[in-house]
Amino acid sequence: MNILTSRQEKILELIVLEYVKTVNPVGSKHICDELNCSSATVRSEMSTLEDYGYLEKTHISSGRVPSEKGYRYYVDNLMKQEELNGNDMMNLQIIFNNNKLALTDCIKKSLEIISDITDYTTVVLGNKSSDNYLKKVEALPIEDNKMLTIVITDKGFVEHKKVDINNISLDEIQKTVELINKLLIGTPIDEVRKKLELEIKPIINKYVKQHEAIYNAFYDVFNDFTSKNVSFVGKNNMLKQPEFNNVDKIKKIFDKFESPEVIDFIEEDKNDVNVYIGKETKLDDDVTIIKTKYKLDGEEGTIAIIGPKRMEYNRVVNMLEFVKENLEER
Known part of the structure; x- marks a missing residue:
């Protein structure tokens, strides 16, 4: 591996940050303005970084863009660990301060916020259902001929579904809910369907x-x-990224999103926040996946953020660390 000088590292960092922000190849003028050195010096250093494989030159511009190797070097050596900025922290803290939210809703809403403010795709892989026991069942009439069926586990996970109740009286629904709560509370979730059939039906x-x-x-x-x-x-946030404006390309990515290979890759990880770039993702060469595990009462889940290689790495890593820390403190 080539050893970079401090100036080369600074140039690589500036190019990564500028390209992430503008999506335009970065020329020597921008670097000169930042470093206060001659354009000849900067061009020479950029050429060296390109020879080392950290930068790439596009066909449509004399500027450079970071390569996969360049992003990896930035993440591993140059990315600064900073606290989450005020607006991002405030938006997320509102969710974690709401003690009335069930755990699953807290996770989902925090990832919705991250997705909204970054325009990236977020993923949560919840605990295995075998680790959960039935705590309560509720059924709420919500509109004509429909009810909301809610299942709550001892770990705080919630599943709800709208169902049709044509010609079913609310009294009969309530009787069934009471029966389930009387006979099945404390049953492992994986066994509830079997008991529902053998005992409740x-x-x-x-x-x-x-x-x-x-x-x-x-x-x-x-x-x-x-x-x-x-x-x-x-998911559709991927369509907002210029890297994915090719219909065939984005279709292939969408098709892979829930493939066993990609899901297994997202799920298998260490506890730290980990960054996977391009070919490392098992998804697409132009994609980055940043992910971490969280632990609650000894159980594990995984949260991940998927976006272009041209991702706001520092911001996303800080967000995931903040979410992980707050989830584990609930």
Whole structure:
């Protein structure tokens, strides 16, 4: 590996930061203005960085852009660890200060905020359902012929689903909820569907007119809970990035988003905030994934942010560290 001088490091850092901000190749004039040195010196240093593989020259401009190797060097050696800026911290702190939010809602809303203010895609991989036990079931009428079915676990995870309740009386729904709460509280989530079929269904078959419809409604929400472990926020933000304005390219990325290979890659990690760039991501050469695990009551989940290689690395790393720290303090 080539050893960079302090001036070469500063030039690489300036090019990364400027390109992230403008999406335009960076010329020597900008560097000269920042470093107060001659254009000949800067051009020579940029040429050396290109020879070393840290910069690339585009065909449409005399300026340079960071290569994958250049981004990696920046992240590993030049990126400054700073506190989250005031606005970002305030937006996220509002979520963590709301003690009424269930854990799953807290995670989802914090990632929604990150997605909104960065225009990146966020991902959460929740705890395995086998680690959760049923704490409570609720059913709330929300509009004509619809109810909101809610499942809450001992770990604070919540699953809710709108279901049709045509011709089902609220009284019969409430009877079923009371029955489930009486007989199934404390049951491992993975076992609830089986017990629902073997223990609850025979009872409601006798006492509830629309027993099949009610059974299916509750079965579906438990099925969603045990099978749905991955949630993406802001997928379409990828379309806002100029790197992904090719229809075929973005379609391939979207198709890969929930592939077992990519999900396994996102899930497998150390506890620190980790940065994966380009080919390292298993997703696309122009993508960066920054991710970390969080631990709650001994259980683990993963949160990740997906964006272009031209990502605001320092800002995103700070956001993930802030979210991780606040989640683990709840």
